[in-house]
Amino acid sequence: MKQDNFPSSNDTPSGIKGGVHEDLVHESASKHVTGSADYTDDIAEPVGTLHAYLGLSERAHAKIIDLDLTPCLAMDGVVGVLCADDIPGVNDISPSHLDDEPVFVTDTCEFWGQPLFAVIAETRDQARRAAQCAKILYEDLPVVTDAYAAMEAGYPYVAKPLKLERGDFETGFADAPHRIASQMRIGGQDHMYLEGHIAFALPGEDEDVTLFSSTQHPSEAQHMVARVLGIASHAVTVQVRRMGGGFGGKETQMNIFCCVAAMAAKKYNRPVKLRPDRDDDMAATGKRHDFIVDYDVAFDDDGKILAVAGDFIARCGYSSDLSGPVTDRALFHADNAYFYPHVRLRSHPMKTNTVSNTAFRGFGGPQGVIVAERMIEEIAYKLGKDPLEVRKVNFYGGAGRDLTPYHQTVEDNILDRLVDELAQESDYQERRSAVLAFNKRANETGAIYRKGLSLVPVKFGISFTATWFNQAGSLIHIYADGSIQLNHGGTEMGQGLNTKVAQVVADAFQVDIGRIKITKTATDKVPNTSATAASSGTDLNGMAALDAAEQIKTRLVAFAMEKWGVDADAVVFLPNQVKIGEAHMAFDVFISEAYMARVQLSAAGFYKTPKIHWDREKGQGRPFFYYAYGAAVSEVTIDTLTGEYVVDRTDILHDVGKSLNPALDLGQVEGAFIQGMGWLTTEELWWDDKGQLRTHAPSTYKIPLASDIPRIFNVKLAHWSQNKERSIKRSKAVGEPPFMLGISVLEALSMAVASVADYKQCPRLAAPATPECVLLAVDALQSGAGDAH
Incomplete structure (x- = not known):
């Protein structure tokens, strides 16, 4: 070897600091x-910065007869107002490109809190106060906020529905010894990110505009701003250093804030910032989709599922947003970890006079998984079995029991090992026996407390179902x-x-x-x-x-x-x-x-991403590159006099493949579980009969607190797992899959409630199972009135 001009070095090799598969603190x-x-609101404001604020509809469905903005213009500090007529390009920010989501309403508002105009002023306080001064004359129209009611009223779909079908489900039902048909109501969820929506626009020369924004999708914000301004995308630059949480709520919902800030910045040639307060943020931005699911399941004496039919009716809101792919993914995960020999699943993405619902951690998957778990629970109560026994007999297996409803083969199932390991390490069988004994004594003595225990698995597909996003x-x-x-x-x-x-x-x-x-x-x-x-x-x-x-x-x-x-x-x-x-x-x-x-x-x-393909018309393909798996055991105690409860203990074993950073992955699993638990227990969205969201602030919307965390909380990664596909360093995704593990809390609550009637009937708890819901379910079973869903 030639060593001409070779610089010398006395350093000797040693391990690097911060490589893959190493616990490393978050860089920020x-x-x-x-x-x-530094977040977007921390950016120093240049001299001359203006502030924008949105004027929102105070009707859920009405024609705008007159919109008088002169009182807004008369307020101190107001520079101008923007409405639909001021849009230089296209008045639409639909991520589905269906032209159904205007920046500003032109003639008819379709939900309470829909943006009608924006006030631009010297200070945020001036803009916010002025936005309340508009004089608006409405002609009220019928209001429908419930998805089932929308279907009965003949409201249209906001997106094309999907059907997944395999086998002959009618024959499967006809030949089955047991069959249960019922309905489950699944609530929505607000994202409740710590940092609200915000956009800060700086005008440049020619058509240029730079935006600082708290968005999960900078490219879409860029394209939407260009569309609304009527310019090319190359003139728009969007920058994001960090967000204070997103959870899907900043995937599409940031578009309007970016577009309005950019419009104002270019019109007045001054920097413009737009940041709504929390109440307006919650009223005007989309949430997790509520679902009403009609399910029908046939099974044999061992609890093995023979056929499934399901209709997933979603409250999508006034426009399409991402409701098509969200309701698609709900069907993709309606099997969760279980093989259905004969199956037909259909989505019904219903238009309603509510804010357009959007992406949320799990993206429809949780709403599908929870229905699979409800059917397992139904079977267990019907046959008098441990739900875990029913789950295991229905797991995906080898040839002949490895094809999903969308015709993708499950090639990497590790749930048998993972669930067995968790059951052993958490002492599941011993604790279940103890819970049964505790409840038996309570029934005999009239004690007010009951306990419940549940082990729930998850199988979650990883990839965007829209192939081009991968x-x-x-x-x-x-x-x-x-x-x-x-x-x-x-x-x-x-x-x-x-x-x-x-x-x-x-x-x-x-x-x-x-x-x-x-x-x-x-x-x-x-x-x-x-x-x-x-x-x-x-x-x-x-x-x-x-x-x-x-x-x-x-x-x-x-x-x-x-x-x-x-x-x-x-x-x-x-x-x-x-x-x-x-x-x-x-x-x-x-x-x-x-x-x-x-x-x-x-x-x-x-x-x-390689290997993936999807034919939506046929309902067949391989939409997912691989699956991530996990399982959780949760134990709860309820007060049968008040419906209040505590989560005594949760044990989680989760599959992240060969973890890139175990410390970060553990944090993601813990956080996802708690957020999932909140979705199913305390986070209740409520609209009044006029269509106004009443749970629009932390004072009326309850997310889990530190005091709600399981008293004993054991979280472990399946260190032996390694992605069989060529992912990044054989790791697996972790953001969404553990969210579904919160279902173990709902199922444990269900067992505790069922104990008051000696487990003879599935309580069919609605979600979220608030203390009120639990109390009503206990009363229903004690009175012999059946489920309280």
Whole structure:
């Protein structure tokens, strides 16, 4: 080997700090807890910044007879108002491109809280006060807020329904010894992110406008602003450093705030900020879809399911938004972990006079999974069996029992091992016997407390069901001093995406993670990105970043081969060094040499998920790259006099493949479980008979508190699991799958309620099972009135 001009190095290889599969603190953790993390509202406002505020409808369904904005203009500090007539481009921000979601109403408002206009003023307080001064004359129209009522009233679908069918379900029902048909009501959920919606627009020369926004989908915000302004997308730049939570609520719902801020900024040629208060944020933005599900299940004496039919009726709101794909995914997960020999599932995405519902963690999947679990529960009570026994007999198995309702083969099922391990480690059987004995004594003595215990599994498909969204880009620069700048198309909302992607890059170059700077997501760096959603952020952006890193490494290896006359396999990236032949060189010195030799030290990476395909018309394909699995055991105690309850203990074993960062993944599992528990127990949305959302603030909408966390909370990752597919470092997605584990709490509550009638009947609890709901269910069973759903 030639060593001409070879710089010397006394460094010796050692392990890098912050590589993959390592516990690593979130890259902004210290900033979060000290308050030094910059969010959109923390950006210094340039001199002359204006503030916008939306004027919202106070009718759920009405014709706008007259809209008088002169009182708004007369208020102190008001610069102007914007309404539909001021839109220079297209008055539509529908993410489904169905032209059904106007920025501002033109003639008919369709939900209480729909934006009618915007006031632009010198201060936010002035804009907010002025927005209340408009004089609006309405002609009221019929209001329908319930999905079932909308169907009966002949309201249309907001999206094309889907049907999944396999086998001959009519024959399956005809030949079955047992059959149960019923209905389940599943409530919606507000995202309750810590940071509300906000957009900050800075006008540039020509048509240019730059937006700082709290959005999960910068590219869509970019395209929507361009559409509304009537300009090309290249004139719009959207930047996101971080969000204070999103959970799907900032995937499409940010569009209107970005568009209004951009319109005002360009019209008045001044920076404009738009930030609603929490009440208006909750009233004007979409939520998790409420569902009413009619299900019909046939089964044998062992509890094995023979046939299933289900109609999933969703409250979608006034426009399509993402209701089509959300209701599709509800059907995709209506099997959860179980094989249905004969099945027919149909979606009914109903239009209602409510805010248009949208993406939420799980994206319809939880509403499908919970129905599968309700049917298991029904079977168990009917046959007098342990629900876990019924679950296990229905798990996906080998050939002949491995095909989903959408005709994808389940090739990687690990639930048998995972559930058995959790049951053993949590002492499930012993605790179930103890719960049964406790309830028996309570029935005999008239004690007021009852206990319940439930073990619930989850199988969750990973990928966007819209195939074209399964792509991502990245951009990596290595500077002459060896420092690395990383950018990708994903957005950081507290989940640790940036940390994980940086770990991937650190591992690729074998450098300490401190050498890598993660920059804000920006549409002028990585174009045409997908939303950070569907649990695919790390999968997609991690692979895209790895692609960029490998491109640069290939050039660096070629440079070393040429300069020092070695073969490719003699060039090895070691911790913070590069080994060339028998010599070692510090990474930064090696990079400096490459720069002097005019090696390109920048690369744009790209990745698209392989193997997936989907034919929606046929209802067949492989919409998911792989499945993530998990299971939870929850134990509860209820007070039969008040309906109040506590979660005594929860044990979770969850599959994240070969974890990129176990510490972050554990946090995601814990948080998802608690959020799922909140959806099913305390978070109740309520509209009055006029169509106004009354639970529109933290004072009327109850999310779980620290005091609601299980008294004993054991969370463990299935360390033995490894993704069989070629995902990023054989890891698996973690954002959404554990959300469904909160169903174990609902099922445990159900067991506790059922105990008052000696488990002879499924209580059929509606969700959320608030204390009121639990109390009514106890009273119904004690009085012999049946379920209280």
